[in-house]
Amino acid sequence: MDLWRSLSGVVEVELVCADPENILYRLNSAGIVTYKVQDAGTLCFRCFIKRSDLDRSKRIVQKYGGRVSCVDRKGIYWWLKRLLRRPVLLSGLFLLCFLSFYLPTKVLFIQVEGNETVSSAMIISAAADHGLGFGSSRRAVRSEKLKNALLGSIPKLQWVGVNTYGCRAVISVREREVPQETPQTEGVSSIVASRDGVIQKMTVIKGDPVCQVGKSVTEGQVLISGYTDLGLCIRGEQAEGEVFALTQRSLEVLMPSEGTGRGDMIGSEKKYSLIIGKNRINFFKGSGISDTTCDKMYSEYYLTLPGGYRLPIAIAVEEYGRYHQTSVSIQGSVAQEILERQSAAYLSQIMVAGDVQRRWDHFRPVDGGYCLIGKYACYEMIGISRHEESLSNYEDDRTDR
Amino acid sequence: MKQYGWIERIAGAVDLQDEAMPGQPIVELFGDGRLLIEHHRGVTEYGRERICVRVRYGSLRVCGCRMELARMTADQLVITGRIDSVTLDRRR
Numbered sequence: 347m348d349l350w351r352s353l354s355g356v357v358e359v360e361l362v363c364a365d366p367e368n369i370l371y372r373l374n375s376a377g378i379v380t381y382k383v384q385d386a387g388t389l390c391f392r393c394f395i396k397r398s399d400l401d402r403s404k405r406i407v408q409k410y411g412g413r414v415s416c417v418d419r420k421g422i423y424w425w426l427k428r429l430l431r432r433p434v435l436l437s438g439l440f441l442l443c444f445l446s447f448y449l450p451t452k453v454l455f456i457q458v459e460g461n462e463t464v465s466s467a468m469i470i471s472a473a474a475d476h477g478l479g480f481g482s483s484r485r486a487v488r489s490e491k492l493k494n495a496l497l498g499s500i501p502k503l504q505w506v507g508v509n510t511y512g513c514r515a516v517i518s519v520r521e522r523e524v525p526q527e528t529p530q531t532e533g534v535s536s537i538v539a540s541r542d543g544v545i546q547k548m549t550v551i552k553g554d555p556v557c558q559v560g561k562s563v564t565e566g567q568v569l570i571s572g573y574t575d576l577g578l579c580i581r582g583e584q585a586e587g588e589v590f591a592l593t594q595r596s597l598e599v600l601m602p603s604e605g606t607g608r609g610d611m612i613g614s615e616k617k618y619s620l621i622i623g624k625n626r627i628n629f630f631k632g633s634g635i636s637d638t639t640c641d642k643m644y645s646e647y648y649l650t651l652p653g654g655y656r657l658p659i660a661i662a663v664e665e666y667g668r669y670h671q672t673s674v675s676i677q678g679s680v681a682q683e684i685l686e687r688q689s690a691a692y693l694s695q696i697m698v699a700g701d702v703q704r705r706w707d708h709f710r711p712v713d714g715g716y717c718l719i720g721k722y723a724c725y726e727m728i729g730i731s732r733h734e735e736s737l738s739n740y741e742d743d744r745t746d747r
Numbered sequence: 748m749k750q751y752g753w754i755e756r757i758a759g760a761v762d763l764q765d766e767a768m769p770g771q772p773i774v775e776l777f778g779d780g781r782l783l784i785e786h787h788r789g790v791t792e793y794g795r796e797r798i799c800v801r802v803r804y805g806s807l808r809v810c811g812c813r814m815e816l817a818r819m820t821a822d823q824l825v826i827t828g829r830i831d832s833v834t835l836d837r838r839r
Contacts (some may be wrong), residue, residue, distance in 0.1 A: 371789030372823045383816035385794055393816070 355423030355557065356381070356398035363412025378403050380387065420482055429635065433578040447546045453482050454513040455655045461519050464502050471624075472499040473508075478517075480623050480658045484510050514655075534582035537570035537729040539563045540698075543591030546725060553585025555713065563591065563728075572734050582734075589729035595693060595722045599685045601676070602715040608639075609670030619662040621646065626662070682709045686719035695723060700726030772802035774833060781811060781817075782826040782833065790816070790824075799824055804839035 363369050366389060373380060373395075381394040395403055398525040400416065407414045429436055454475065458466040473479070476495035478487055493506040498516075504522040508515060544562045548555060553570040557563055617630040643665040649657040676684075686707060689726065693702055704723040709716065754769070773785040784800055784807060788828030791806060792799035798814055800807045 367790040368791055370793075370816075370819060374789075374819055377821060380819045381817065383819060384792065391793070552768075 349422075350419040351381075353423060355419065355421040355427075356394045357397055357400055357416050358392060358394050358418040358420065359400065359403065359417050360417050361391045361393070361407060361412060362389060362415075363407060363410060363640045364389060365410075366412075367410055369407055369410055373403055376406055394420070396487065397421075397423065397621055403434075433717070450512055451484050452476065452513060453484055453487065453515045454480060454657070454718065456480075456515045456517065458517045458519065462521055464500060464519070464521060465732055468500065469496070469503075469519060472496055473517060475499070478515060479510065485544060486517075487515065515716060521663040533584070534572040534734040535584045535731050536568050536572040536588055536734050537585045537589060538731045538732045539565055539567045539569055539572075539589070539591070540728045541565050541593055543593035543726075543728055545569075545589060545591045547588075547590040551586040553587065585731070587729060588727060590725060591728045592703070593724045593726055593728065595721045595724055597689050597692065597718075597722070598628055599689050599692075599718045599720075600712070600715055601685060603711070604673060604675045605680070607672050607674040609672040612670060614665060614667045614670040617664040617666070618718075619664070621658075621662055623658045626730075639671045640666050642666055645648055676716075678709075678711060681716040682718065683714065684710065689718060689720055689722075693724065697724060697726045698730075700724055749775075771805060772804070772807070774807065776833065779830050780827060782830055784824045784826070785822055787822075787824050792821075795828075799826060802835075803827065804835065806836045808832075808834040808836055810834070 361369055365609060370380060370383065370391065370393075376393055378399045383391055383393040386392040397419075398574075400414075404414045448621070456470050456478065458469045473492065473496060476492055476499070478492055489508040489511055492508050494520075496506045498501055502522055503519050505520040507518045509518070509684060510516075542562070542564050545557060545559050548557075548559055548569070550570055552571050554574040555570050556571050557567070563569065568588045569589045571581055572579045573583040574583070617628070619629060620627040645663045645665075646660045647663070648660040651657065686709075689707075690702065701724070702722050703725050707718055707719055707720040709718050712716070757808065768788055772787060773783075775783040775785075777783070784802070785802070788801040788803070789809075790798065791801050793816070795814055796810065796812055798809045798816070800809070806811055810832045811828050811829060811830040812833065815828055817827040818825040
């Protein structure tokens with residue numbers, strides 16, 4: 347069946363009459379073209395004719411005492427006619443065709459690759475501010491323009507490239523390398539005392555030690571000098587070493603004797619929001635927590651397609667739990683234990699290295715709380731590096747005068 | 748002896764006997780699977796093995812197997828299938 351016949355539509359008819367051969371000739375003589383004539387039994391033929399010839403052929407055959415019945419309808423014409431009777435399917439097909447042409451012109455998914463320290467959310471947010479977001483046109487995406495905009499927005503980025511593949515936009519970034527802080531290798535430095543103490547142990551790797559074990563030193567005093575007198579000249583270098591000393595520290599720690607705590611749960615409440623891109627639609631009135639008697643759990647559930655592509659549409663759920671507020675009074679023994687533990691933790695945190703050798707704690711209740719006054723004998727590292735002014739600069743200054 | 752009409756006599760006089768004259772049946776066989784008959788006068792017998800077509804000079808008998816009338820108009824007739832023989836039974 348050729349295309350034109352298929353478009354105009356053909357019908358398969360059955361001719362039943364006393365002289366079917368003659369009927370065929372009469373039909374042809376009347377200008378009706380028959381196709382694929384088949385012998386379908388005694389005095390019966392089957393053939394295809396054009397849709398428009400059906401009524402005429404019926405009249406001709408009836409004239410000769412025969413009968414024509416339509417057996418089947420074939421061709422694009424009938425297929426389209428059947429399709430028109432199904433509006434839902436037809437509208438679905440139209441929608442599919444429309445989306446097939448329309449969707450590839452839009453950006454629906456954005457991926458970020460190559461980032462390590464800069465978060466993807468920050469890059470996507472910056473890209474959305476400069477025109478690359480959910481639903482933006484692919485034609486409007488200009489890689490060079492967006493690159494300049496993103497580099498201006500996020501200084502940590504060194505290079506940005508944007509490529510689009512169908513509905514997906516891929517932002518490839520390279521982050522700026524942060525130069526590593528290298529220890530200063532030039533100049534002269536000495537090891538000085540960070541606080542007062544009595545030297546217990548001294549390890550010198552470089553430099554000239556200017557104090558001994560057992561001597562007391564004050565804060566800022568040079569322990570290992572970066573200058574070494576060699577007789578004919580003075581050598582300047584960066585002193586290295588460790589100096590441990592016995593030091594004394596004092597602390598005063600306070601805490602209240604009464605506080606408020608969370609009691610039994612009264613009830614919970616869920617509040618829902620719809621997030622579309624950067625916009626949020628709340629399905630409730632008011633927001634926030636008014637007091638300390640309730641807590642809040644926040645969850646976002648994004649619409650994700652198979653394959654891991656996440657759409658910027660999410661349901662946000664805020665669950666509020668309300669509790670009884672109770673007042674809690676703290677016993678003295680408990681408070682003392684807490685304060686001692688807190689002071690020990692604080693001391694170990696502020697010391698570079700070392701530990702507490704002895705401690706004298708005085709715990710007493712004060713008005714509305716408890717107080718711990720403590721004195722601590724510590725064995726700790728007190729040597730810190732300090733940059734020294736070089737001798738050449740010193741001589742230059744003298745020459746200027 | 749065949750009595751020619753005036754058209755045939757004129758065609759013979761101008762040496763055009765080999766050309767097709769108006770109304771004369773033309774039978775063209777394409778390979779062994781397709782037969783075109785022009786200027787026919789209807790089908791007298793139709794079957795899968797034998798089809799008889801009336802033409803001006805008598806009946807054209809086409810024998811073969813799995814034959815069918817692929818297309819039939821007032822002037823032309825196309826037979827497809829395996830064609831074994833085409834015979835003209837001249838009208839007496």
